[in-house]
Amino acid sequence: MQMGKLLGFLLLSSTLFIGLVSADWNILNQKRKIGVGSSLKNYCESWRINVELNNIRGFEVVPQECVEYIQKYMTSSQYKADSERAVEEVTLYLTSCCSLNGDGKDAWIFDVDDTLLSTVPYFKKHGFGGKKLNATSLEAWMRESKAPALEHTHKLFHEIKDRGLKIFLISSRKETLRSFTVDNLIKVGYHGWTSLMLRGLEDEVLEVQRYKSKARQHLINEGYRIWGIIGDQWSSFEGPPSAKRTFKLPNSIYYLA
Numbered sequence: 001m002q003m004g005k006l007l008g009f010l011l012l013s014s015t016l017f018i019g020l021v022s023a024d025w026n027i028l029n030q031k032r033k034i035g036v037g038s039s040l041k042n043y044c045e046s047w048r049i050n051v052e053l054n055n056i057r058g059f060e061v062v063p064q065e066c067v068e069y070i071q072k073y074m075t076s077s078q079y080k081a082d083s084e085r086a087v088e089e090v091t092l093y094l095t096s097c098c099s100l101n102g103d104g105k106d107a108w109i110f111d112v113d114d115t116l117l118s119t120v121p122y123f124k125k126h127g128f129g130g131k132k133l134n135a136t137s138l139e140a141w142m143r144e145s146k147a148p149a150l151e152h153t154h155k156l157f158h159e160i161k162d163r164g165l166k167i168f169l170i171s172s173r174k175e176t177l178r179s180f181t182v183d184n185l186i187k188v189g190y191h192g193w194t195s196l197m198l199r200g201l202e203d204e205v206l207e208v209q210r211y212k213s214k215a216r217q218h219l220i221n222e223g224y225r226i227w228g229i230i231g232d233q234w235s236s237f238e239g240p241p242s243a244k245r246t247f248k249l250p251n252s253i254y255y256l257a
Contacts, residue, residue: 044069051252054234059255062129070252071128074120080152082250087152090230090247091159097244098227100164107194107224108160109216109243111231112171112181114251116157116190117147129253142173143180149188153230153249157190165227166194170215170236172208172256175200208256213239 044066050056062070073079100106113119122141123129161167173181175198182196203211212235219226226243229236232251237243 040065041069048073048252051255052248052250057234057255058257060132062253064130067128067130071124074128074251074253075124079250083150083152086230086247086249087156090156090228093228093245093247094160094163098163098165101225102164104166105223105225106165107168107219107226108165109168109170109219109226109229109231109236110153110157110193111229111233111236112169112173112185112196113147114150114232114253115230115249116150116153116169117184117188118150119147119253121146121148123253133254139174139177142177142184145180145184145187147184147188149190154189156230158192161192166224167192168219168224169193169196170212171196171198172211172235173198174204207235208233209235209238212236213241216241216243 044063047056047063047066048070051059098106110116119138119141122138126134126137157167169185171181178196178198181198185191185193185196197215199206199211203214206214216226217240220241226241228245228247229243230247230249231237232249233256234248235256237246237248
């Protein structure tokens with residue numbers, strides 16, 4: 001009888017102990033321990049990373065609770081370090097990738113916005129992704145030709161050009177912005193590209209991905225070998241024909257399909 005009571009007591013004690021441990025690991029308790037701020041930071045960092053991985057697609061606005069976080073990232077030393085690391089990988093690739101034939105048909109493709117030129121100054125004044133993109137407002141800003149160069153790709157641009165590759169700029173900007181885009185690029189130190197390809201009227205009905213795929217096919221048809229592409233949007237790389245390598249720069253402010 002006493003043995004039975006002892007076993008019952010031990011069983012009850014074990015149950016209470018497990019219950020206490022379980023309660024200690026309740027998700028609500030964890031949130032209290034971590035703090036709402038840290039939990040939100042984790043959520044927003046996870047959202048940003050999944051944008052970069054192309055798991056989150058087609059978003060029109062940054063989640064309101066993450067706008068401040070995205071702004072801090074895109075203006076931080078971490079954004080600069082992430083971009084510079086991508087550029088370092090391009091430089092490493094260039095050391096062994098390209099057996100140039102000397103026939104003028106070796107090509108490299110750059111995107112323009114947030115690859116060569118930064119739109120961060122515009123988005124600082126327009127909600128930093130938290131508002132639906134106003135194309136008319138953005139194009140008016142582009143006509144001012146005041147976008148600064150991105151330092152990490154400015155150096156890379158000239159390095160690739162000096163290696164003898166032909167540089168093609170394929171942008172989702174409209175053809176009507178050509179003179180403003182050229183002026184802006186030259187003003188901040190870009191020169192010597194082979195062609196700047198912008199969207200004509202017939203291209204405006206196409207998704208960005210299809211338009212850029214069409215532009216690459218045009219280069220292939222002219223006999224060019226595309227050794228690489230660097231851009232900030234997945235639509236710069238997707239679809240045939242593909243380059244031998246692609247390099248993605250971080251950008252979680254907007255998404256172009």
